[in-house]
Amino acid sequence: MTGSPADCNKWSLVTDGLSCTDLATQAGISLAQFLAWNPAVSSDCSTNYWLGEAYCVGVAGGSTPTTKPTTTAKPTSTKPTPPRPTMSGSPANCNKWSLVTNGLTYTALASQAGITLKQFLAWNPAVSSDCVTNYWLGEAYCVGVSA
Template sequence: MVFAIRVQSLVIAVALASSATANWLPVRRTPALSARDAPGNLAPGSFSNCTSYTTAVSGDTCSMLEAAANISFSDLLRWNPELNTGCTNLAAQEAYCVGGGGDACPSLYTVVSGDTCPSVEANEGLTAAQLLALNPWLDSSCDLEIGEVLCVGPDSAPTSTVTIGTSSVTPTSTVTATVTTSTVLPTTTTATATTSTASPTHTNIASGSWTNCTTYYTVQTGDSCISIDTSYGIAFSDFLRWNPEISSTCDDLEAQEAYCVKGSPACNKIYTVASSDYCAEIESDYGLTAAQLYALNPWLDSACDLEVGENLCVG
């Protein structure tokens, strides 16, 4: 009896200590949830298969969420596509993905007073192009804000490329772009569409889309995310990551706006959903677990519903 009372007291003491420690966090965080158990107050467009969420409260900023969850701003934006790069639309009482969204940056740096992009690049052994590729939300002036969490490595690059025809931004020059491709079973997607390459003169880039991509596509009336993914041989996961303002339902694609269709890093292996496909079958065909398929395609809903023509990342 005495032993039981001592054990119970120890459990209560640990619980109280944990509670006290949690109160020092800069934001309130929801408990870690399973990959298929999103909270009821999930922010519109945020990934629904994450392992950790936090509910924003009045006064919260993106920097506070990043610091509390130890994630980069790049990942916060990727896992919560509705957030803009200025983080001016963070909504109180809505839950945001802060962990388990897939492909999290493994090396972080928190901006302090006096930091500049060149100093961060020198300290972390990065070029300006690498820093921008890892943090595509940075503006052309590379302005930094104290408390922002930068991704500083690694900078992975596509390993397999194929050349496609392109048209230049100006009628007097021609630029060749490359897109990542790989052979997949049973369907191989090949890029066939004509594109325009990125340049400082691109004036119709969609709000929130990455500004350092090598290829953009201007949406025409009747286009869909599936048709764009198919034309450029890219995974829907990459299209969403390079164009954070696009929702996972792709109902906000704007005609006459240019979207990134070639950025880095990109999925190395793509599978196009065919009639009668289901997730378990695809997982078996490609030697993936359900968790791995979700990590590669975090836009999938909890039921893993598939649509014919969708491009899944399978490796």
């Protein structure tokens, strides 16, 4: 998601039924911290809070709450966490992510990952076939899946 802090060092993926308040609680941060670190998300989490997207839940040197959450955290998945925000529609079995850096074309990203452009587009369905739509600097894209 745009606007996330450059020093974000912890990301959390939205799963089905997980509210932004629950996501913040699971990460051990306040809702205010979550919203500060994810400024594109509206204060009521009705805008720009999407299933399958990764959101910043920790920053280097950032403050952490002094008390632990009182709710029980839901189990987390063991799949790799994307290093940055992702587009919706990435496969659930994605196990390798690549980050778009300045000047990195979609063909170069696929080539660096050792995959075909066809695989890249299949694993990242939000990206248009010409990569003009939804191919963004700073976003993480799926470049590997488990069997």
